[in-house]
Amino acid sequence: MRIEHLRQRLRALGAKACHEQVLLRSWLQRLPLDGSAHRSEQFFPLALRQALPDLALELEGLARLRSEHPGEDGSRLLIGLADGQTVESVLLPKGGLCVSTQVGCAVGCVFCMTGRDGLLRQLGSAEIIAQVVLARSRRPVSKVVFMGMGEPAHNMDNVLEAIELLGTEGAIGHKNLVFSTVGDRRVFERLPRGVVKPALALSLHTTNSELRRRLLPKAPPMEPAELVDLAEDYARHTGYPIQYQWTLLAGINDGEDELEGVVRLLTGKYAVLNLIPYNRIEGLEFRRPDWEQAAEMARRLHRRGILTKLRHSAGQDVEGGCGQLRARSGVLRST
Ligand SMILES: C[S@@+](CC[C@H](N)C(=O)[O-])C[C@H]1O[C@@H](n2cnc3c(N)ncnc32)[C@H](O)[C@@H]1O
Numbered sequence: 189m190r191i192e193h194l195r196q197r198l199r200a201l202g203a204k205a206c207h208e209q210v211l212l213r214s215w216l217q218r219l220p221l222d223g224s225a226h227r228s229e230q231f232f233p234l235a236l237r238q239a240l241p242d243l244a245l246e247l248e249g250l251a252r253l254r255s256e257h258p259g260e261d262g263s264r265l266l267i268g269l270a271d272g273q274t275v276e277s278v279l280l281p282k283g284g285l286c287v288s289t290q291v292g293c294a295v296g297c298v299f300c301m302t303g304r305d306g307l308l309r310q311l312g313s314a315e316i317i318a319q320v321v322l323a324r325s326r327r328p329v330s331k332v333v334f335m336g337m338g339e340p341a342h343n344m345d346n347v348l349e350a351i352e353l354l355g356t357e358g359a360i361g362h363k364n365l366v367f368s369t370v371g372d373r374r375v376f377e378r379l380p381r382g383v384v385k386p387a388l389a390l391s392l393h394t395t396n397s398e399l400r401r402r403l404l405p406k407a408p409p410m411e412p413a414e415l416v417d418l419a420e421d422y423a424r425h426t427g428y429p430i431q432y433q434w435t436l437l438a439g440i441n442d443g444e445d446e447l448e449g450v451v452r453l454l455t456g457k458y459a460v461l462n463l464i465p466y467n468r469i470e471g472l473e474f475r476r477p478d479w480e481q482a483a484e485m486a487r488r489l490h491r492r493g494i495l496t497k498l499r500h501s502a503g504q505d506v507e508g509g510c511g512q513l514r515a516r517s518g519v520l521r522s523t
């Protein structure tokens with residue numbers, strides 16, 4: 189379901205802009221849907237009041253908790269969608285939530301579980317919002333990162349619709365909405381035009397074009413230098429730094445050549461580099477680098493003037509990156 193279609197249904201039931209706003213805000217903030225928290229119970233037109241119980245059930249059914257897998261650095265949720273598909277969300281520390289934007293992914297990064305079976309379907313903007321509403325039933329959410337299953341750039345209309353609603357009725361600060369992408373020209377065209385401009389995380393992983401094509405086989409064929417130039421324009425436009433994501437694969441993108449490449453590309457840029465040691469995936473040959481070696485790479489980059497952070501991957505101790513819960517639940521194999 190898309191938010192725009194939900195709005196059209198509300199209008200067909202006699203809702204005016206103020207009714208739409210109150211209803212959507214109530215849904216996002218888990219208040220009674222009839223708007224009684226803000227206004228009198230008679231506030232909505234009669235047809236809308238009568239339709240509310242069914243609508244409430246439908247919204248509840250968009251994202252239901254199938255299972256929860258707590259870990260030290262986050263709690264991973266397996267979410268059932270209305271058609272029986274599943275996606276994952278992760279409750280992160282300090283009010284953060286990682287949401288999925290697609291069932292599967294067409295980019296096929298060779299180290300990512302989500303990309304292994306291609307794209308199964310897009311999530312509607314209402315299904316993206318429903319992950320936030322579900323998470324808010326468990327604890328407050330003040331930051332949403334679009335780093336779960338899927339490539340947001342391949343589902344732009346739904347992701348941007350969700351971002352706009354979260355940044356308005358959802359009461360989330362715009363720089364606390366983080367659009368994570370492998371990079372795509374459409375991202376750089378559309379994000380600056382939005383009413384709500386999210387922060388940008390760019391999954392770079394390497395400064396070597398040829399290696400990037402092998403690691404991210406179906407990402408748009410853009411040179412790392414071009415991606416960095418476009419991202420830098422967006423950082424200057426919004427006033428928030430770009431978060432470069434670098435999944436560290438031992439012996440592949442953690443060498444001297446990459447260190448020099450990062451210094452060449454990111455010196456003077458308004459950016460943070462997040463080094464994230466690879467989360468092991470069964471059946472893949474990649475190795476997670478030793479923590480101390482990764483920390484040394486971060487320190488050396490720091491000394492060369494690159495703001496670098498070494499991050500624990502969310503969900504590491506609940507068995508790895510996004511897509512693994514879903515795969516284990518068997519749904520992926522049976523569809
Ligand atoms: C799952 S992707 C979703 C957002 C978007 N498709 C992207 O690639 O930025 C979010 C981040 O997870 C990282 N990731 C995927 N598989 C991983 C793994 N096995 N270990 C560590 N990070 C991984 C990706 O590199 C990416 O930076």
Ligand code: SF4
Nearest residue numbers: 293295297300303338
């Ligand atoms: S890392 Fe992101 S783009 Fe690559 S396959 Fe996974 S979800 Fe898709």
